[in-house]
Amino acid sequence: MANILVFCEAKGGKLKPVSKEMVSAAKTLGGDVHAVVFGEAADAASLGAYGASKVMQIANPELAHYSTEGYAQAAAEIIKGENPLAVIFAATARGRDLAPRTAARVGRPLLTDCVELKLDGGEVLVRRPIYAGKVLMWCKVKGGYGVLSLRPKAFLAVESGGTAQVESRTVSLDASKIRAKVTEEKIAAGAALDVSEADVVVSGGRGLKGPEGFGMIEELAKVLGAAVGASRAVVDAGWRPHSEQVGQTGKVVSPSLYFAVGISGAVQHLAGMTTSRTIVAINKDPDAPIFKVATYGIVGDAFDVVPELTREIGKLRSEG
Secondary structure, eight states, rough: OOOOEEOOOTTTEEEEEHHHHHHHHHHOOOSEEEEEEOOOTTTTGGGGGGEEEEEEEEEGGGSOOOOOOHHHHHHHHHHSOEEEEEEEEOSSSSHHHHHHHHHHHHHHOOEEEEEEEEETTTTTEEEETTTTTTEEEEEEOOOOOOEEETTTTOOOOOEEEEOOEEEOOOOOOOGGGGOOOOOOEEEOOOOOOOTTTOOOEEEEGHHHGGGGGGHHHHHHHHHOOEEEEOOHHHHHTTSGGGGGGBSSSOOOOOOEEEESSSSSHHHHHHHTTOOOOOEEEEEOTTTTTGTTTTTTEHHHHHHHHHHHHOOOOOOHHHHO
């Protein structure tokens, strides 16, 4: 029986939340879900609750830190020893780097940034955006398995109450072909929540008039427990760091709630956030393109609307 192979991500000895989303998504296809974790994750067994029947922890010392060549080698070796119906990665920064290299090594087609999965007559169908997110297209992989990357937050992490067998194993690697290695990692103290992993994102655009306008964006994000995002124009102007950029050349997000404040809605930005479950747009231009994709729209000056919204949400939080 074919299984679904899911390559999970861990950091600091603990699974990243996106891993549970990927396992839950894989489980909807039926069959056994085999999860792979490079290195050790103390909570690896928890993937059983989300649908994994087996978790393989890869213990090679060469894989202690992420290496494109090392991980791609290892992933290809693992896939060759399985009988997969599909191979799944998260469409994170790491997944976007690793999935295409792995697909090339195993000679299978790659479908990226998928937002929906289903099984049709024993073949996997995926729904993914094309034309900068203007169209969502169903694709089918024929004649074997495909390598898929799934958009974070597009799938819910759903507990199914199962258990997983956890095993530690090593894979055969040619260390001479791992030409670049990480020797040290430095993590900034108090690093902000990553927009690609956040369940709520508050993004600002040129309508905020300058970097000082992001003070109220940060306040709104704080009361919501949200990440701060930014449009490309804002990042290009140097108002915010590139790590916060949402859009085709930034990060693609699918949070439960997305605020677009002072963002007109250029195609480049829409490509990065249109699959958000609920979109709230705040803009003083009633004809701004962002309102065409918004679930709720507020036509007004952000400098009037956002502080009032922050106060009211703060009151609700304090009362609740």
